[in-house]
Structure formats: structure tokens, C-alpha cells
Amino acid sequence: MALIVQKYGGTSVGTVDRIQNVAAKIKEQWSKGNRLVVVVSARSGVTNDLIGRAKALMPLPDEREMDVLMAVGEQETIALTVMALHAIGVPAVSRTGAQAGIFTDDIHTRARITRITGGDLLERLEEGKVVVVAGFQGVTEKGQVTTLGRGGSDLTAIAVAASIKADLCQIFTDVDGVYTADPRIVLAARKMPELSYEEMLELASSGSKVMQSRSVEFAQKYNVPFEVRSSFNDQPGTIVKAIAKTLEDAAIAGVALDRLQTRVTVSDLPDNPQAIAAIFDDLGEAGLSVDMIIKNLGKDGKSNLTFSVTTDQYVRVEKVVGQTLKKLGSGTVRSAGEISKLSIVGVGMISHPGVAGTLFKALASVGINSELITTSEIKISVALDPAKADAAVRAVHTAFGLDKA
Numbered sequence: 001m002a003l004i005v006q007k008y009g010g011t012s013v014g015t016v017d018r019i020q021n022v023a024a025k026i027k028e029q030w031s032k033g034n035r036l037v038v039v040v041s042a043r044s045g046v047t048n049d050l051i052g053r054a055k056a057l058m059p060l061p062d063e064r065e066m067d068v069l070m071a072v073g074e075q076e077t078i079a080l081t082v083m084a085l086h087a088i089g090v091p092a093v094s095r096t097g098a099q100a101g102i103f104t105d106d107i108h109t110r111a112r113i114t115r116i117t118g119g120d121l122l123e124r125l126e127e128g129k130v131v132v133v134a135g136f137q138g139v140t141e142k143g144q145v146t147t148l149g150r151g152g153s154d155l156t157a158i159a160v161a162a163s164i165k166a167d168l169c170q171i172f173t174d175v176d177g178v179y180t181a182d183p184r185i186v187l188a189a190r191k192m193p194e195l196s197y198e199e200m201l202e203l204a205s206s207g208s209k210v211m212q213s214r215s216v217e218f219a220q221k222y223n224v225p226f227e228v229r230s231s232f233n234d235q236p237g238t239i240v241k242a243i244a245k246t247l248e249d250a251a252i253a254g255v256a257l258d259r260l261q262t263r264v265t266v267s268d269l270p271d272n273p274q275a276i277a278a279i280f281d282d283l284g285e286a287g288l289s290v291d292m293i294i295k296n297l298g299k300d301g302k303s304n305l306t307f308s309v310t311t312d313q314y315v316r317v318e319k320v321v322g323q324t325l326k327k328l329g330s331g332t333v334r335s336a337g338e339i340s341k342l343s344i345v346g347v348g349m350i351s352h353p354g355v356a357g358t359l360f361k362a363l364a365s366v367g368i369n370s371e372l373i374t375t376s377e378i379k380i381s382v383a384l385d386p387a388k389a390d391a392a393v394r395a396v397h398t399a400f401g402l403d404k405a
Helices: 016-031 046-057 063-087 121-126 152-164 197-205 213-221 273-285 311-328 347-351 355-365 386-399
Strands: 003-008 035-040 092-095 102-104 113-116 130-134 137-139 145-147 168-173 194-196 226-230 238-241 254-270 293-297 302-310 332-345 373-376 379-384
Touching (some): 003 016, 016 035, 016 063, 035 063, 035 152, 063 130, 063 145, 102 152, 121 130, 121 152, 130 152, 152 168, 152 213, 152 226, 197 213, 197 238, 197 254, 197 332, 254 273, 254 311, 254 386, 273 311, 302 311, 302 332, 332 386, 355 379, 379 386
Parallel strands (some): 003 035, 003 168, 035 130, 092 130, 102 137, 168 226, 194 238
Antiparallel strands (some): 137 145, 254 302, 254 332, 293 302, 332 379
């Protein structure tokens, strides 16, 4: 009898029929004597609808009130899922993030988990019940509702699995695993049977929509193996776990594309380390992350700074940086336009020379000259013209021999 955590995303529970399909999958495992905690997202489109209504009232709504609003979506889904289980004879009970003991800091709309008590999950499991937990949400020590940001339901599932020491964590989604590239862009992309935490983390942070990087970080930290698989078929997915790689491994595991990046330019910044430190310290304090960074010398003791952020964060980034520049007494901040970020990822990159040469030769073949480039031991990322992004992915995928036979 296994203790299993399953997570179902918004597409998987998007309609009544799909919720019933999820309930049938849960019953199949419950009937085998397994104990199940099921984490669910809001139904597909619900969260965006709520955000749209809020922004129709004001462009930048209060973030505390946004958390109260957005938590509604998952609470709807847990109730509907429990009802679907009851209808087919499965004892089940719902729990909000707060009731599941998911405590967070007080940074609204992008809170970080600080501890998990599990609430009464184990007690309800011992009663033979399936426990359905609202993903994406938590509560502060003072009882304020918070949400975990993009990919929050995946993070909830991984965190719950770590807390109750689950035997298996399954992330059910609308894709049947992790591919060498987005199969909608590269028809010859291959599903990978397994990936290391490191590779999955780099793919997630580089634009792969399968998992968000925070969830993978948490899984790696607490050594929670998980499987990414489809809720619409019974095919095996991709297992993500600790893997000892060898020199014989392929140089590149996959190619990721993030279409939703904005290039930010800060001009006439005082050319000293304190000024740059102030900008990135203030962004960090606001819970905002930056990606690729380039600094150029300007004139008269000034410098120019360019970095990329996710497009949905740009308005907040502009506001924070603008306030910092006022304190510094110099500088302007503006958007330099949208970009796409292509990344190649693979632990084999460490022991395979010529990877960068192969990448840039492939990009040159489709007429791309990148302005922003970042590297790590197992990843190279380049900024691209969004209009050429798909062609770039296909060219790079082929150049590294990732196309399926």
C-alpha cells in the first residue's frame, strides 16, 4: 500500500467531464489500497478571468486582495473534485492550503513556503479517505491568505509529498512527459524517459512550460522524485530524480524556449558597484528576479545596464528600478522591447567540447545574431528576435542530433 501524491493541472480539471475523468483515475489507485493526497489547480481559464476582472477595476490592484481573489479558483476545484469522488463511491474530503498547514512568508502573489505541518492529512488518510488539497495557496503565520505564483500547484504537490514522506509524486498535466523541445515547434522532438534534477531545473528556468523552477528546486532539496505524465492517457511519463551522469552522456538533453521576456535598459547609471548593487538589492527585496545581464560603459562616469525579466513582471520592475534611480540621483529605465530566450541544457556539456560552436553555427544558419548571452556549467542561453524563435529552436535541435529517427 503506497502513499501517493498526485497533482492535476487546470486543463486536466477544466470541465465537468474532465473532473470526472480525474476522479476515475483517483478511484483506480484508491481501489488498489493506496493512500492518496490529490492537489488540484483552478480550472483552466478561471485564474486569468479573475485577474482580468480585477484589472478592469484598477490597473495595479492591491496584492493582498489579489491573493484573496485568486485563491477562489482552487477552492472551487477541490469542492467539485470531492463531489465527483463521492458520486462514484470514494470517501474524500477537501482541504485549503491553510487547512493543509502550508505556511508562507508575507510576499503576496509570489509567496514562498516557510514550513508545512500537513494539518490533519495523515489522520484523514488513516480513515481511508482521499484528501483533495488546493494548490497554489498558503497562509501566513498571521492568518493572511497568500498565493505561490506561477507553477504554485506543482510546488504544493512537491512540498506535500516531502512533508508526508510520500512514496510517489505524480504531476499530471496536458502533456505526456518532458520532450527534447516543444513538440508543437519541433515535430521530431523526443520524450525523455528520465532527467536529472539539474537538467529539469535548467529547462524549467529557461522557459519549459512543463514545470516551474521553484518546484524542481524544492524537489531536489528534499530529494522528492516525481513523474510528469498526461492525465489523458496511461502512457508512462518522464521521471525526474537524482541521476549520476557519465562522460558517455549526450552533450545536450533538450532545447527550451521562453517567449515572454522583456529587455530592460537602465541608462546613465552612476558607474560604481554601489549603484548596481542598489538596483538588484531593491529588486530582490521586492521579490523580482532578473535573467540575462549586460553592463556597458557610458560617458562621463556613467554606465548602461541591460537585463531581461519575464514580461508579466516588467511593470513592477520599472516601478522599483525607477524608485532606486531617484535615490541614486541619476539614470532612466525603459523597456527595450520583447525578446525570446533560447536555451540548450545538458550535464554532458561539461565534458563535450565544441558545444558553443555548434549552437552559434546553427543560429547563424537561420540568420540570428544574439545580443544577450549567458552560460553556466550545463546551460547556454541566448536572446533572440521573437519572429525567428521557432526557426532557431528547430535548427538547434537538429544540429545537436536530437531529432527522433
